[in-house]
Amino acid sequence: MILLGGKNATEKDSVGAVVRASGHATLLHCYQCGKCTAGCPLAFGMDYNPNQIIRLLQLGRMKQVLGSRAIWICAGCWTCTTRCPCSIDIARVMDSLRVIARREGQTAQGRDVASFNDLFLQSVRRYGRVFELSVVLGLNVRRRRLFHDADLGRFMLARGKLRFTAEKIKGVKEVRRLFSRQGAPVRTRKERVKE
Amino acid sequence: MKIGYYPGCSLESSAKEYDRATRLVARHLGIQLYDLNDWNCCGATAAHSTDHFLAAALPARNLMIAEEMGLNVTVPCAACYQRLRLAHRELTENEATAREIAELLGRPYQGKVRIYSLLETIAGIGLDQLAAQVVRPLKELKVACYYGCLLVRPPGTGCDDPENPRLMDELLLAAKAEVLDWGYKNECCGASLVFSERRLALRLIRNILRNAVDAGATSIACACPLCQTNLDTRQGQVNKEFGTSFAIPIFYFPQLLGLAMGLYPQDLGLGKHFIDPQRAIKAVGG
Amino acid sequence: MPRIGVFVCWCGSNIGGVLDCPAIAQEAASFPGVVYSTEYKYVCSDPGQKLIVDAVKEHRLERVVVASCSPRLHEETFRQVLRRSGLNPYFFEMANLREHCSWVHPDTTVREQAQRKAVDLVRRAVAKAARLEPLFPGKIPVVRRCLVIGGGIAGIQTALDVADAGLEVLLVEREPTIGGNMVKLDKTFPTLDCSACISTPKMVAVAQHPNIRLYTYAQVEEVTGYIGNFKARIRQKARYVDHSKCNGCGTCWTRCPVTVPDDFNLGLGERGAIYIPFPQAVPNKPVIDLEHCRRSTRGKCGACAKLCPTGAIDYEQKDEFVDVEVGAIIVATGYGLFPWEKVYGEYGYGRFRDVITGLMFERMVNASGPTGGKIQRPSSGKEPKTVVFIQCVGSRDEARGKEYCSRFCCMYTAKHAHQILEKIPGSEVYVFYIDVRTFGKGYEEFYRRVRDEGAVYIRGRVSKVYQDGSKLIVRGADTLLGEQVEIAADMVVLATGAVPAAGAADVARMIGIPQDKDGFFQEAHPKLRPVETHTGGVYLAGTCQGPKDIPDTVSQASGAAAKVCGLLLRDELETNPLVSKVNEALCTGCLACQPVCPYRAIQPVTITERLPGQPPRERVVARVNEGLCQGCGACTVACRAGAIDLKGFTNKQLIAEVDALCL
Known part of the structure; x- marks a missing residue:
């Protein structure tokens, strides 16, 4: 049951944050035609369809949205944004929701996706480029499925498609500076202590 | 023609053959690729899903490097291409972000760099020019050109029509391949979702393969390392999951162009595929 | 036997794609009287028409049969062709091979039967054609005066347009002022023009127009006659104020000691027993509501009479009748609101004071309304912060309301949502809808603007509204999410649908206009004759014909005027x-025909009969008024003596047709 009216509408502010973060004031434009859902390649795997995510935001149901699996299933293919008749950048709204969910620690529904993103960015932070092997293995470790996709690993290895050592780029310090910003997602222990 | 080259992380490991074929074909066509000095990762999906600032800041450093080198950039990877284009837009339109990044990196970005996909760069030399280089027409090759998402979307940053892209088709037509019209040329392969939500992603991959095969394709051409890896290396998993028996070779489009120009298959990295492309190569007399 | 020509039309592939037209033409050549028979792709086209003209000349044709489409489409076309060919236009008969054959039998398995049916249809037409007689239209004079019934925006517009053309207009309005529903509205969508500002100048123009005679507080009680020559009786209700003396100073209505809920403001305000409905009323002179007047209820008071400086108060005034002659009537009786209180118990049957209708909201938000334009909860007078709108109340509800869409509610609700968000900072607006219909120019843009302003549209119908302390709990569903929704609201506004105005049925009966299943007046053709009725000389303007918004109403009013x-x-x-004619020699004067005539075209007359060898005697026979008769033929069936024939459809002709088909 969705409760609205008066004190029930307190979540509106956080929706405003999404609207702002999405760089669009058009979320309210949506008239629920469902074209985003119609074209979404992953709607079949979502708990809320893309149009329902927008709908929930219109109703101010931020908690419900952040707790959804849909925002983590979205692969960022931009089909929805491309075809939206109301010029809503739905893909970017999804991005914003993931950003907020992660900031607020609400990643239960998308643990693997969030882990992958974390490991990826950690690798970029450390080396300046992504070290594919460490990301994939890291993910397997976190998921306690060490041999997930091991067959592929063997194949890649045989074709010389996996690097075993990561090389730092020269300007890695510059890259790290980009991560040093207040509220940045990947932090060293030292930074965390400082904060 | 001189142009900056931003290979991106994948082309250094899982998509080595894309890098190799690109460099060979470029040289053959007289395109001089200059690697951006000490480039860094664009941040990919991980960055824009996690932090809007990083999503702009990581590609920004590469754009600054290109600007310092006085070059435009060509990008073979679809994801890198889109990140660089979007970052360029953010830096030129959002002053606050641009200022903050400039402060962190100790230099500004003037916004002079033009970012091209590899498709555009090769097409830029002229289709006639390209056709003139063809010594081994790809006549027997029924190929479905697969563009995926990030080369063509969102509109405004894409390098071709988002609903019916034609660039790759034109290039391969110039190489005398039989290109097919098919419905999934701009559908999503699941991208990095394959690492975290494999079952969902496999279904997308299955759909693309099925549509291509139904359209009569004997091979698929790609312009993105993640698309190629997903469509190629996951065919075994798809077959297991859905009881199918796909074995369709997935090429990087410069590999096919290289073949048509008479380059050696081995040099083009054609031995590095999961699905052996030998039959397709033989069919075109390679 | 007259010389008959048959022309079979392919109508492109409409007929030609199903039927073998050359074969039909060939077979028709053998029918009695047929001297020429041919087929052509499009007989209605220019070359097709020329084909007929030439054949009439060449083959000396005396009757023409065209086998093509419905007479509704092209009968008149071909009559004109006959006129051009020098034949009486009524020497024409049509066989409908399209609607009656090829369109309904496209199935290839019944080709043969369809072909036989087509030939039979032509055989029938030929049989009738052989018995056609020349007919000549009569002439009737025209009274150059128009009666307009209803003084809302439709009646006002149509009256002004007719009057501007130099014709005399009588405008009759039953309320004490003209203006109708429109003048009650605050702003009009989507431009947000002030409704009164754009309608009151037109009201004044009506009052001042030299060609318009205005009857307010009056009703048309009787209409007789026919196109060009109607007679109408107007009842001028007693106002108990002599308007020829009254100067509209306002002393009486400000000093009346009685207070009555104000119907102009839908009960949201109060008025005296002597009153004008609103400050810009036309005429700007009062009437006395005798039912509530203290002098009539208690037998003493008379304050208004004592205070009136001109001595205009006349408690003894009686209703008066005016008989008028007019050539045309425009009906513009407008709409009323669906009586939701009687039907929707789930919305409270009207017992929750904070559940109001859209029209009440209009009065409330209107600066000259009972709250001076302040939006407030009727229960407490406090400003509502959360307002819920419920659309389609009474509309699109086959079970308890009306099946149809009332058309303007989506837009007025959007306008109300805008007004709340504009006037009450921090307010929340929720609109429950089934579909949002924004059909007019600039409407979709307005709907989009209102959503941008923060109105939350929820697709779903509200199931229940109940009072919980000072709040109204609105229970609905968001069908797009598939979840129930409950809103604690301060005020609920119902978008009540439109129904025909009270008394519409009486007007329909009085003038003889058919009503549709919902009681709206039936136009002659839904697309091509939208302002005409089946009764000659009677036209429709505005919402009496069906729900419509102001632009459409005004357009239709101007159309009717034209x-x-x-x-x-x-x-x-x-x-x-093509009217009925009574053979007086056969008529027994039973008058069984009179009650079946829907147009009241039959009257008894006394004739003097002279039979050879007998003294002249007087007897009663039925006579048809050719101006009123619409040629429906009901009387011919009712006549036991067989004395009535419908010209163009005589008994002889019809029997010949039946014989051709059945023998």
Whole structure:
């Protein structure tokens, strides 16, 4: 049951944050035609369809949205944004929701996706480029499925498609500076202590 | 023609053959690729899903490097291409972000760099020019050109029509391949979702393969390392999951162009595929 | 036997794709009387028409049969062709091979039967054609005056347009002022023009127009006659104020000691027993509501009479009757609101004071309304912060309301949502809808603007509204999410649908206009004759014909005016010759025909009969008024003596047709 009216509408502010973060004031434009859902390649795997995510935001149901699996299933293919008749950048709204969910620690529904993103960015932070092997293995470790996709690993290895050592780029310090910003997602222990 | 080259992380490991074929074909066509000095990762999906600032800041450093080198950039990877284009837009339109990044990196970005996909760069030399280089027409090759998402979307940053892209088709037509019209040329392969939500992603991959095969394709051409890896290396998993028996070779489009120009298959990295492309190569007399 | 020509039309592939037209033409050549028979792709086209003209000349044709489409489409076309060929236009008969054959039997398995049916249809037409007689339209004079019934925006617009054309107009309005529903509205969508500001100048123009005679607080009680020559009786209700003396100073209505809920403001305000409905009323002179007047309820008071400086108060005034003659009538009786209180118990049957209708909201938000434009909860007078709108109340509800869409509610609700968000900072607006219909120019843009302003549209119908302390709990569903929704609201506004105005049925009966299943007046053709009725000389304007918004109403009103001008600016009218005729020699005067005539065209007359060898005697026979008769033929069936024939459809002709089909 969705409760609205008066004190029930307190979540509106956080929706405003999404609207702002999405760089669009058009979320309210949506008239629920469902074209985003119609074209979404992953709607079949979502708990809320893309149009329902927008709908929930219109109703101010931020908690419900952040707790959804849909925002983590979205692969960022931009089909929805491309075809939206109301010029809503739905893909970017999804991005914003993931950003907020992660900031607020609400990643239960998308643990693997969030882990992958974390490991990826950690690798970029450390080396300046992504070290594919460490990301994939890291993910397997976190998921306690060490041999997930091991067959592929063997194949890649045989074709010389996996690097075993990561090389730092020269300007890695510059890259790290980009991560040093207040509220940045990947932090060293030292930074965390400082904060 | 001189142009900056931003290979991106994948082309250094899982998509080595894309890098190799690109460099060979470029040289053959007289395109001089200059690697951006000490480039860094664009941040990919991980960055824009996690932090809007990083999503702009990581590609920004590469754009600054290109600007310092006085070059435009060509990008073979679809994801890198889109990140660089979007970052360029953010830096030129959002002053606050641009200022903050400039402060962190100790230099500004003037916004002079033009970012091209590899498709555009090769097409830029002229289709006639390209056709003139063809010594081994790809006549027997029924190929479905697969563009995926990030080369063509969102509109405004894409390098071709988002609903019916034609660039790759034109290039391969110039190489005398039989290109097919098919419905999934701009559908999503699941991208990095394959690492975290494999079952969902496999279904997308299955759909693309099925549509291509139904359209009569004997091979698929790609312009993105993640698309190629997903469509190629996951065919075994798809077959297991859905009881199918796909074995369709997935090429990087410069590999096919290289073949048509008479380059050696081995040099083009054609031995590095999961699905052996030998039959397709033989069919075109390679 | 007259010489008959048959022309079979392919109608492109409409007929030609199903039926073998050359074969039909060939077979028709053998029918009795047929001297020429041919087929052509499009007989209605220019070359097709020429084909007929030439054949008439060449083959000396005396009757023409065209086998093509419905007479509704092209009968008149071909009659004109006959006229051009020098034949009486009524020497024409049509066989409908399209609607009656090829369109309904496209199935290839019944080709043969369809072909046989087509031939039979032509055989029938030929049989009738052989018995056709020449007919000639009559002439009737025209009274150059128009009666307009209803003084809302439709009546006002149509009256002004007719009057501007130089014709005399009588405008009759039953309320004490003209203006109708429109003048009650605050702003009009989507431009947000002030409704009163754009309608009151038109009201004044009506009052001042030299060609318009205005009857307010009056009703048309009786209409007789026919196109060009109607007679109407107007009842001028007693106002108990002599308007010829009254100067509208306002002393009486400000000092009346009685207070009554104000119907103009839908009960949201109060008025005296002597009152004008609103400050800009036209005429700006009061009437006394005798039912509530203290002098009549308690027998003493008379304050208004004592205070009136001109001595205009007349408690003894009686209703008066005015008989008028007019050539045309425009009906513009408007709409009323669906009586939701009687039907929707789930919305409280009207017992929750904070559940109001859209029209009440209009009065509330209107600066000259009972709250001076302040939006407030009727229960407490406090400003509502959360307002819920419920659309389609009474509309699109086959079970308890009306099946149809009332068309303007989506837009007025959007406007209300805008007004709340504009006037009450921090307010929340929720709109429950089934579909949002924004059909007009600039409407979709307005709907989009209102959503941008923060109105939350929820797709779903509200199931229940109940009072919980000072709040109204609105229970609905968001069908797009598939979840139930509950809103604690301060005020609920119902978008009540439109129904025909009270008394519409009486007007319909009085004038003889058919009503549709919902009681709206039936136009002659839904697309091509939208302002005409099946009764000659009677036209429709505005929402009496069906729900419509102001632009459509005004357009239709101007359309009706143009029709009336087209009619009344002629010196005389041609009557339709296809009317009933009584053979007085056979008529027994039983008058069984009279009650079946829907147009009241039959009256008894006394004739003097002279039979050889007998003294003249008087007897009663039925007589048809050819101006009123619409040629429906009901009387011919009712006549036991077989004395009535419908010209163009005589008993002899019909029997010949039946014989051709059945023998």
